[in-house]
Amino acid sequence: MRGQTAIIGIGELPTRRTYPGRSMYGLCAEVARIAIADAGLSKGDIDGLVVEGGNTTPASMADYLQIRPTYSVGVSMQGASSTTAVTTAAAAVNAGLCNYALIVMGSARDDRPERAPGSRPPGGGGAGSVGAEFEQPFGPAQGAGTGYALMYRRHMYEYGTTPEQMAKLAVDQRFNALKNPNSAFQGVPITIDDVLNSRYVNEPLHLLECVMPAAGAAACVITSADRARSAPNKPVYILGAGLEQANAQIWETDKITTTPARVSARRAYQMAGYGPRDIQFAQFYDCYTILIAMTVEDAGLAPKGEVGPFYESTDTTYKGTFPINTDGGQISCGQPGLAGGFRHVIEAARQIMGRAGERQVVKNDLCLVNG
């Protein structure tokens, strides 16, 4: 698959706390229009469709957009849906199943009273999963934070990682977000003390180490390398991809301080023909600080257990020696459902195309993205 396909058009709606009066489908259609136009195409050119399959179906999205793709699929991979969608679309184009694949994801964020804090069903391996009866009676925190806090605490125990080091990570990302008009946190800088003084959601996770639920949408168009050469944007070639499926129930994971990125990054490097030393910047899925930290280790960018010192000694802002989450990531933009993770893909493409404006990184040829 190396270099056989490329992202040629991107679209992103600003991430905001809410989009009053808007629906997920409406936001998705709007951002699809932006991405298709950005690729220099018209709607009729789109013959492939990949959507997130947990909240919608390909049929519903195709209906709303009034397209009839010849390749269409929904991926249900929680936070990894975006990167899995890219791999799926690239593989479909590479196999000749479609020529121009549209990936689109969004969330209007549900503000109904029954979804108020304290009554929200937990995510991840939570309610409705086969193991739910062995965790719900014990009162997990909101979202997927319970599992990530367990990883965090164990990482502190095994490697001496400190909340101060994780706070530095959050501060670097917020610095990036201040140059991102699509962030929901524009004009609000934070310090390490701000992070450490923010209230606990569930220890050791502070509020400013967690994503804020938000609304927004993102889309991109993927085509073959041949077709990409005649597209208006600089093609963003997909050089390699890898995946390892994680457990739904955290207690089933043998070593909770190691993430699937240990396997998936190695496979992506092998396919691409590059290694961790070649990577110039990274966009890593970030529902919680500790996940980015563990990904940095597992992708080989820091030795295992040394991500704390890595963050102490490395400027990971867009101005720094190794930029990570150059748009602020989800923690400093907000999380518009599964489009939150998809924005990592969009920002990687935007940087490689050289269209990131004030936060443009200088070395912008090779990016590692994790979902």
Added chain:
Amino acid sequence: MTTEYRKPLPNPAHWPASKPFWEAAKRHELVMPRCRRCDKLFFYPREVCPYCLQSDIDWQQVSGRGRLYSFTVIHQPANAAFLDDVPYIYAMVQLDEGPRMISNLVDIAPAEAKVDMPVVAVFDDVTPEWTLVKFRPA
């Protein structure tokens, strides 16, 4: 049981393979499913052994002793029924016999909990029908 118990209860109707676990808990026993072919314990309960996918399974009583593998102190629970308990300890326990469980660590102040501390099972009869397996410092 004078007050109504409003927190989530297990629902083995959703996942019937676990029924013997909850029946044992009600007798104040901690049991784990064991594959007769692999001679391995596993958790959560399944209709097949996750190691060999055979369905030759029985149950083994375990000591209830283990270590606190990791924990988080919950300040903002997903379910409002837990709000009166905050902050409380949501724990991952590694049993001496191998399997890991999620539970609460009780009889300890959250600030005193330490990863790897020894713990032992206690049985909390939360309703006449249901007993939850929790842990306290050993």
